[in-house]
Amino acid sequence: MLDILVSLGQGFTVVFEPLNFGLIILGCTLGLFIGAMPGLGSVNGVAILLPLTFLVPPTGAIIFLAAIYYGAMYGGAISSIMLGIPGASTAVATTFDGRPLAKQGMADKALIGAAVASFVGGSISVLLFTFFAPPLAHVALVFGAPEEFALMMLAFATFVGLGGDDIFKTLFSICIGLVLSAVGFDIISGEPRLVLWDITGFLHGVNFLVLAIGIYGIGEMLWTVEEHALGGGKSMLSSATVTVQRTLVALKEILVTWKATVMGSFLGYFVGILPAAGATPGSLMAYGIAKQISRDPDKFGKGALEGVCAPEAANNAASTGSMLPMLTLGIPGSPTTAILLGGMVIWGLEPGPRLFVDHSEFVWGLIASLYAANLFAVLINIAFIPVFIKVLKTPFTILAPIIFTLCLIGGYAPTEDMHDVWLMLVFGIVGYLMRKLDYPLAPAVLAIVLGPLAEPAMRQSLIISDGEFSIFFTRTYAGPIMVAALILLFLPLFKLVFNMIRKPGVAEQ
Amino acid sequence: MTVRTAELLMAIVMGAFSIYLMVKSTELPIGWIKGSGPGGGTWPFWLSTIMLICCGGILFNWFRKHGAIATSTKVYIQQHVLVDVAAVAGSLVVTVALFSFIGVYGALPLFLVFYLRFMGKHTWRLTAILAVAIPVVTFYFFEITLKIILPKGITEPLFYPLYKLLM
Numbered sequence: 001m002l003d004i005l006v007s008l009g010q011g012f013t014v015v016f017e018p019l020n021f022g023l024i025i026l027g028c029t030l031g032l033f034i035g036a037m038p039g040l041g042s043v044n045g046v047a048i049l050l051p052l053t054f055l056v057p058p059t060g061a062i063i064f065l066a067a068i069y070y071g072a073m074y075g076g077a078i079s080s081i082m083l084g085i086p087g088a089s090t091a092v093a094t095t096f097d098g099r100p101l102a103k104q105g106m107a108d109k110a111l112i113g114a115a116v117a118s119f120v121g122g123s124i125s126v127l128l129f130t131f132f133a134p135p136l137a138h139v140a141l142v143f144g145a146p147e148e149f150a151l152m153m154l155a156f157a158t159f160v161g162l163g164g165d166d167i168f169k170t171l172f173s174i175c176i177g178l179v180l181s182a183v184g185f186d187i188i189s190g191e192p193r194l195v196l197w198d199i200t201g202f203l204h205g206v207n208f209l210v211l212a213i214g215i216y217g218i219g220e221m222l223w224t225v226e227e228h229a230l231g232g233g234k235s236m237l238s239s240a241t242v243t244v245q246r247t248l249v250a251l252k253e254i255l256v257t258w259k260a261t262v263m264g265s266f267l268g269y270f271v272g273i274l275p276a277a278g279a280t281p282g283s284l285m286a287y288g289i290a291k292q293i294s295r296d297p298d299k300f301g302k303g304a305l306e307g308v309c310a311p312e313a314a315n316n317a318a319s320t321g322s323m324l325p326m327l328t329l330g331i332p333g334s335p336t337t338a339i340l341l342g343g344m345v346i347w348g349l350e351p352g353p354r355l356f357v358d359h360s361e362f363v364w365g366l367i368a369s370l371y372a373a374n375l376f377a378v379l380i381n382i383a384f385i386p387v388f389i390k391v392l393k394t395p396f397t398i399l400a401p402i403i404f405t406l407c408l409i410g411g412y413a414p415t416e417d418m419h420d421v422w423l424m425l426v427f428g429i430v431g432y433l434m435r436k437l438d439y440p441l442a443p444a445v446l447a448i449v450l451g452p453l454a455e456p457a458m459r460q461s462l463i464i465s466d467g468e469f470s471i472f473f474t475r476t477y478a479g480p481i482m483v484a485a486l487i488l489l490f491l492p493l494f495k496l497v498f499n500m501i502r503k504p505g506v507a508e509q
Numbered sequence: 510m511t512v513r514t515a516e517l518l519m520a521i522v523m524g525a526f527s528i529y530l531m532v533k534s535t536e537l538p539i540g541w542i543k544g545s546g547p548g549g550g551t552w553p554f555w556l557s558t559i560m561l562i563c564c565g566g567i568l569f570n571w572f573r574k575h576g577a578i579a580t581s582t583k584v585y586i587q588q589h590v591l592v593d594v595a596a597v598a599g600s601l602v603v604t605v606a607l608f609s610f611i612g613v614y615g616a617l618p619l620f621l622v623f624y625l626r627f628m629g630k631h632t633w634r635l636t637a638i639l640a641v642a643i644p645v646v647t648f649y650f651f652e653i654t655l656k657i658i659l660p661k662g663i664t665e666p667l668f669y670p671l672y673k674l675l676m
Contacts, residue, residue, distance in 0.1 A: 052650070052655075054655055054657075055654060055655055166567075166570075166576065166578075167566075168563040168564075168566035168567045168570070169563070169567065171559060171563045172523065172560055172563040172564065172567075175556045175557070175559045175560045175563070176560060178552075178553075178556050179530055179553050179556045179557055179560070182552055182553040182556075186537060186549030186550075188545065188546070188549065189537070189545070189548075189549045191537055191549055193534075193536070193537055193549055193550070193553070194530070194533050194534065194553055196533065218601070221597075222594055222597060222598060225593050225594055225597050226586075226590050226593070226594055228593075229587075229589055229590040229592075229593040229594070230587070230590060395629065395631075397624065397625065397628055397629025397630075397631065398625065398629065398631065398635075398639070400597075400624065400629075401620065401621050401624040401625060401629075401639070401643075402639075402643060404597075404601060404620070404624075405617060405620075405621070405643055405647065408601070408604065408605065408608075409613070409647055409651060409659065412657075412659065412660075413651065413655070413657050416657060416658070418605075418608060418609060418660060421605050421608070422605060425598075425601055425602060425605060428598075429598055432594075433515075433519070434519065436512075436515070436585065436586070437512070437515060437516050437519055437578055438577075438578050439519075455552045458547075458552065459546050459547055459552070460546075462546050462547055463545070463546035467541055467546070467547075
C-alpha cells in the first residue's frame with residue numbers, strides 16, 4: 001500500500017515536469033475537440049495523432065495520448081446533447097436523455113451533468129486502477145510464453161463470445177489482423193515471409209499504424225462522407241445558456257443523481273477491462289441499470305439527468321479500465337489502448353508485466369497523469385462549453401481535408417515509405433466497404449498489434465513442450481485462462497444448441 | 510447492387526485472398542522442424558485457413574439466407590452517396606499518386622482546393638488561406654520539428670535554400 005503511494009508520488013513528479021504538464025493540457029483540449037466532433041472518437045484521435053508524438057519522449061507521448069483518450073470521453077457528450085448525434089459511439093447512451101434535456105432548454109444542465117459524472121467516473125476508476133494494477137502486474141510477473149499466449153487467446157475470444165457481431169466475420173477480422181502482422185520476416189528463421197505479390201514494400205512488414213489510420217482515419221471519414229450525403233449531420237444545434245448561477249443550480253440537481261453516477265463508474269470500470277466490451281456497451285448497460293434502479297423510471301428517455309450521468313460516468317471509467325490489462329498484462333482492453341500498446345512498441349518499450357519493474361517511471365507517470373487529465377478535462381470542459389458548442393458549427397468540409405492531410409502524412413511518417421501510404425488508402429477503402437457489411441474491424445486492429453507478440457509466444461511454448469499443445473492447459477495460470485478462452489469462443493455455439501433444445505426453431509430466427 | 514450481392518462478392522474476394530495467403534505461407538515450412546519448432550509458415554498458414562473457413566461460413570449463411578446482411582435487398586451504396594465517396598476516395602488516390610511526381614507540397618494544395626472549393630463550396634478566400642496554411646504548418650511540424658522528410662518529387666531543388674535557412 002505504502003509502496004503504491006510512494007510510486008504514485010514519483011509519478012506526480014513526472015506529471016509536473018513542464019513538458020508533460022503542457023502535454024496533458026494540450027491532450028485534454030484536443031481530446032475534447034475530437035470527442036465533440038460527430039463521428040470522431042478517442043480511437044480516431046489517438047490513431048491519427050500518434051505519429052505527432054515522435055517528437056517527445058515515450059512518457060510524454062503516452063501521457064499526451066492518454067489525455068486525448070480522456071478528453072475525448074468527456075467531449076463525446078457535447079455533440080450527443082447539443083446535436084443529438086453521438087460525438088463518438090461511446091456517447092450513444094448520452095443522447096437518450098441528453099438530447100431531450102437540450103430540447104427542453106436545459107442543455108447546460110445536461111452538459112454540466114455529463115462533465116461532473118465523467119469526473120466522478122474518471123476519479124473512481126483511476127483509484128481502482130491505482131490499487132488493482134500493481135498486484136495484478138505482480139501476479140503476471142511469473143507468466144511465461146504459454147500464459148502470454150493464453151491471455152491473448154482470451155482477448156480474442158472475448159470478441160467472439162461477447163462482441164455480438166457475426167462470428168465468422170469476427171474470426172475473419174481477428175485472423176486477417178494476425179496474418180498481416182506476420183508479413184515481412186519470420187522472426188525465428190529470419191527468412192522473408194508473405195511478401196505479397198512480391199512487392200518489396202512488404203519486406204518491412206505492415207505497420208499497425210497503417211492499418212489503424214486506414215480504418216479509423218480514412219475509412220471513418222469515408223463513412224462520415226456517406227452519412228453527410230445521406231442527410232445526416234444536419235440536426236439542429238441547441239443553444240445553451242451557461243452562467244455561474246445556473247451552474248450552481250445544476251450542480252445541486254446533479255448531486256441527487258449520485259447513485260446512478262457511482263453505479264455507472266464501477267460498472268464501466270469492470271466492463272472496460274474486457275477487450276470486446278469497453279466504453280460503448282459499458283455506458284449502455286449503465287443506462288439500463290440506472291433506469292431500473294431509478295425512483296422515476298418513466299422519466300428516462302424524456303430528459304432524466306440520471307440517464308446522462310450514468311452512461312457518462314461509465315464511459316470514462318471504462319476508458320481507465322481498458323488500460324488495466326494494457327499496462328499489467330500487455331493485452332489492450334479497447335481499440336484505443338491497442339493503438340497505445342502499438343505506440344509503446346514503437347517507442348522501444350516492451351509491453352507486459354515487466355513494465356512495472358523495468359519502466360516504473362513510465363507506468364506511474366501515466367497513472368498519475370490520469371488523475372491530472374481527469375481534473376483538467378472537467379475544468380476545461382465546463383469553462384469552455386460555449387467554445388465547444390461553436391466548434392460543432394465548423395462545417396465538415398473544412399475539417400475533412402485537414403483530417404485527410406493528417407492521415408496521409410501520418411501514414412508516411414512511421415516508415416517514410418510511400419508504399420505504406422498506398423497500403424493505408426487500400427485499408428481505408430476496403431475497411432469502409434467491409435464495415436458496410438457489418439464486418440467488425442476493431443478485432444483486426446487489436447490482432448495486428450498483438451500478432452508480433454502472440455506468434456513468438458505460441459512458438460516458444462511449443463518448443464518448450466516439444467510440440468505438445470497440452471502445455472497451454474496443464475500450467476497453473478495458462479490452463480484456466482485457456483479454458484476460459486475456449487468457453488468464450490464456443491459460447492455462441494452453446495447458446496445456439498441451448499436455444500435449439502429449449503425451443504426448436506428459435507435458433508433459426 | 511444490393512447489400513446481399515455485395516456480401517456474396519466480398520466473401521468470394523476475401524476467400525480468394527485467404528487462398529492466396531495460404532499458398533504464399535507455404536513458401537516457408539508449415540510443418541514441425543526438429544529442434545526449432547513450428548516452421549515459419551505455420552502460423553500464417555493456419556490463420557489463413559481459418560479465414561477461408563470463415564468465408565465458407567459467410568457463404569453458407571448467404572445461401573441459406575441467414576442474418577440481416579445476407580437477406581437485405583437494400584442498395585449497397587446509393588448512387589448519390591457513391592458519387593461523393595468516389596470523389597473523395599478518388600481525389601485521395603490522385604493526391605497520393607502526385608506525391609511522387611510533384612511532391613507533397615504540390616499535391617496537398619491541389620487536394621485542398623478541390624475539397625474546399627469544389628466539394629465544400631467554400632469561398633475562394635477561405636480555400637486559398639487553408640490551401641497555403643495547411644501545407645506550411647505540415648512543413649514546419651514534420652520537416653523542421655520532427656525531421657521527417659516528405660516526398661517532394663520534381664519540386665525537391667526548390668527546397669534546398671529553405672533547408673539551408675531553417676535546419
